[in-house]
Amino acid sequence: MRFIICLGVVSLFADITYEGARSISGPFLKGLGATAAQVGFIAGFGEFIGYGLRLVSGTIADRTRSYWTITILGYIVNLFAVPLMAFAGNWPTAALLVAAERAAKGMRAPARDVLLSEAAQRVGRGWGFGLHAAMDQTGAVLGPLFVAWSVARANGYAPALLRLAIPAGCAIAALLVARLFDITGTSAAPANLTDQPLPRVFWIYVAAAGLLAAGYADFPIVAFHFEASGLMKPAVIPLMYTVAMAANGITAPLFGKLFDRFGLAVLSVGILFAMAALPLNFFGGMDAALFGVFCWGTGMGAMDAVLRSGVADLVSMNKRGRAFGLFNFVYGAMWLAGSSAMGFLYERSILALVILGLAAQLASAAIFFALRNRLRAP
Numbered sequence: 072m073r074f075i076i077c078l079g080v081v082s083l084f085a086d087i088t089y090e091g092a093r094s095i096s097g098p099f100l101k102g103l104g105a106t107a108a109q110v111g112f113i114a115g116f117g118e119f120i121g122y123g124l125r126l127v128s129g130t131i132a133d134r135t136r137s138y139w140t141i142t143i144l145g146y147i148v149n150l151f152a153v154p155l156m157a158f159a160g161n162w163p164t165a166a167l168l169v170a171a172e173r174a175a176k177g178m179r180a181p182a183r184d185v186l187l188s189e190a191a192q193r194v195g196r197g198w199g200f201g202l203h204a205a206m207d208q209t210g211a212v213l214g215p216l217f218v219a220w221s222v223a224r225a226n227g228y229a230p231a232l233l234r235l236a237i238p239a240g241c242a243i244a245a246l247l248v249a250r251l252f253d254i255t256g257t258s259a260a261p262a263n264l265t266d267q268p269l270p271r272v273f274w275i276y277v278a279a280a281g282l283l284a285a286g287y288a289d290f291p292i293v294a295f296h297f298e299a300s301g302l303m304k305p306a307v308i309p310l311m312y313t314v315a316m317a318a319n320g321i322t323a324p325l326f327g328k329l330f331d332r333f334g335l336a337v338l339s340v341g342i343l344f345a346m347a348a349l350p351l352n353f354f355g356g357m358d359a360a361l362f363g364v365f366c367w368g369t370g371m372g373a374m375d376a377v378l379r380s381g382v383a384d385l386v387s388m389n390k391r392g393r394a395f396g397l398f399n400f401v402y403g404a405m406w407l408a409g410s411s412a413m414g415f416l417y418e419r420s421i422l423a424l425v426i427l428g429l430a431a432q433l434a435s436a437a438i439f440f441a442l443r444n445r446l447r448a449p
Contacts (some may be wrong), residue, residue: 072196073250073252073321074190074249074253075187075190075191075194075199075202075203076202076206077245077248077249077252078183078186078187078190078249079203079205079206079207080206080245080249081146081242081245081246081249082203082206082207082208082210083206083209083213083242083245084148084210084217084239084241084242085146085150085238085239085240085242086207086210086211086213086214086244086316087200087208087210087213087214087217087235087238087242088150088153088172088207088214088238088239088242089149089150089153089172089176089211089214089235090211090214090215090312091153091213091214091215091217091218091231091235091238091309091410092153092172092214092232092235093290093291093312094214094215094219094290094294094308094309094312094313095220095222095228095231095232095293095294095305095308095309096110096114096169096291096294097114097220097290097292097293097294097295097298097308098109098228098294098295098298098305098308099156099165099228099229099232100113100162100165100166100291100301101295101298102228102333103159103160103161103162103165104161104162105166106160106418107292107295107299107414107418108411108414108415108416108417108418109162109166109414110291110292110295110414111289111291111292111295111410111411111412111413111414111415111417112410112411112414113162113166113169113170113290113291113406114169114289114292114380114410115289115406115408115409115410115411115414116166116170116407116411117169117170117172117173117174118167118173118289118349118403118406118407118410119403119404119406119407120173120174120177120394120403121173121174121176121177121180121399121403122177122401122402122403122404122406123177123400123403123404124174124177124347124402125180125181125395125396125399125400125403126396126397126399126400127175127183127396127397128141128145128177128178128179128180128181128182128392128396129181129392129393129394129396129399130392130396131392132181132182132185133269133389133390133391133392133393133394134443137182138182138183138185138186138392139182139186139250139253140180141179141182142176142179142183142186142246143176143179143246143247143250144162144178144179145175145176145178145179145180145183145288146179146242146243146246147175147243148171148172148174148175148178148294149172149175149176149178149179150172150183150239150242150243151236151239152168152169152171152172152175153168153172153235153236153239153292154230154232154233154234154235154236154239155168156168156169156340157228157229157230157232157233159319162184171216173306173433174233174387175411176404177347177399178215178226178242180399181392181395181396181399182392184379184390184391184395185391185395186204187199187200188200188379188383188391191203191380191383191384193199194278195256195327195328195331196327196328196330196331196380196383196384197308197326197328197329197330197331197376197377197380198327198328198331199327200323200327200375200376200379200380201323201324201325201326201327201328201330201375202327203377204252204319204323204324204327204372205323205324206320206323206376207320207321207375208316208317208319208321208323208372208375209268210238210311211312211316211319211320212313212317212320214235214238214316215309215310215312215313215316216302216309216310216313216411217231217234217235217238217311218231218235218309219306219307219309219310220304221234222305222309228305228437245401255374255434261437269385269386269390269393269394269397270385270386272385272395272442273382273386273398274436275442276382276385276398276439276442277397277398277401277402278401278438279435279438279439280398280401280402280405280435281341281383281401281402281404281405281443282377282405282407282411282430282431282434282435282438283342283345283374283432283435283436284402284403284406285371285408285412285431286345286409286427286428286429286430286431286432286433286435287345287406287409287432288348288349288352288353288367288413288424288428289313289406289409289410290312290367292410292413292414292417293352293364293367294308294311294312295354295417296352296353296417296421297311297360299350300438302356302357303357303360311360311361311364311399312364313425314361314364314365314368315364315367315368315371317368318364318366318367318368318369318371318372319368319369319371319372319375320372322332322343322368322369322372322373322376322405323372323373323375323376324339324376325372325376326338326341326372326373326376326377327376327377329381330377330381332375334444335377335381335439335440335442335443336371336440336443337377338373338374338377338378338381338436338439339436339439339440339443340373341369341370341372341374342370342373342433342435342436342439343436343445344367344369344370344373345357345366345367345369345371345373345432345435346368346370346429346432346436347363347366348363348364348366348367349363349424349425349428349429350363350425351363351366352364352367353424353425354421354425378398379395379409382394382398386392399405400412407425409428409431412424412427413427413428
């Protein structure tokens with residue numbers, strides 16, 4: 072538990088940094104001249120790059136056992152790309168920094184998740200990942216609040232991004248402290264099974280997760296809609312993201328505990344909340360949008376607690392870095408496809424955007440529910 076909490080503190084400060092930036096990335100890019108389609112592509116492409124690199128870094132982590140080296144380097148680049156966005160003079164430069172931040176996050180994620188999965192195995196994977204996600208989302212709540220205060224104070228997005236260098240530095244310091252508490256012993260684990268094939272059920276699981284990613288409206292698109300429709304003032308938008316992250320942090324441990332007890336079926340329940348978010352956010356007024364972002368965050372909480380736990384249950388330790396990498400590559404590719412399609416559809420038919428998201432998420436929920444007896448948390 073001490074080690075899980077240490078990693079949770081790192082994630083707390085890290086999320087203050089990049090989730091704070093994410094809460095305003097849509098309107099920030101809009102202010103630099105980007106269109107809705109470009110914002111959707113940038114958001115999706117950043118996720119794709121990040122998730123794609125997980126495929127490579129996960130395999131390297133399994134073969135080299137350099138989990139900590141990869142994790143530390145990834146965090147350094149991941150975090151300090153955010154305050155550099157304050158100096159971007161145009162949207163292509165800002166887009167490159169968004170991609171760099173996502174890429175570095177993707178590079179360190181499989182290695183970090185292997186470390187976390189070994190520690191979580193001792194307390195229940197759903198609970199371990201859920202607790203880590205709750206601390207992670209505490210930072211995701213504080214980040215947008217900090218950014219909302221900064222935007223209101225400076226009447227602009229760039230100064231808020233620059234101030235995020237403070238939590239970025241705290242995250243790196245906390246990571247070095249967490250290194251001292253590593254009790255997983257992963258650096259000494261044998262690597263002789265890394266080339267064995269992954270089980271068939273793993274690929275079905277990955278396909279379902281990909282559909283879920285394709286149907287999830289990325290928050291920059293939602294935030295773009297909030298500002299473009301005149302529904303909210305700029306300073307209010309990061310507060311809405313705070314609501315979503317608070318819902319994520321509260322529900323992730325709950326879904327984790329439910330996963331440990333009831334298995335994969337609980338994820339289908341979380342997806343129903345995510346489906347409700349689409350019409351609420353894009354068709355409703357202020358009250359509907361508030362409930363919509365709560366549902367959006369609840370769906371994310373279910374995903375954070377369950378998806379990685381399921382991968383860890385399906386795959387042995389020796390192949391887990393590669394499995395996390397493959398899982399996240401497909402997830403990111405589908406996130407790119409879905410975000411790009413939604414950004415394109417937003418300028419043509421919001422109804423079509425919502426229908427696309429609902430159809431993909433419904434198919435995902437059905438597959439996960441069908442797998443409920445193939446995967447049970449121990």
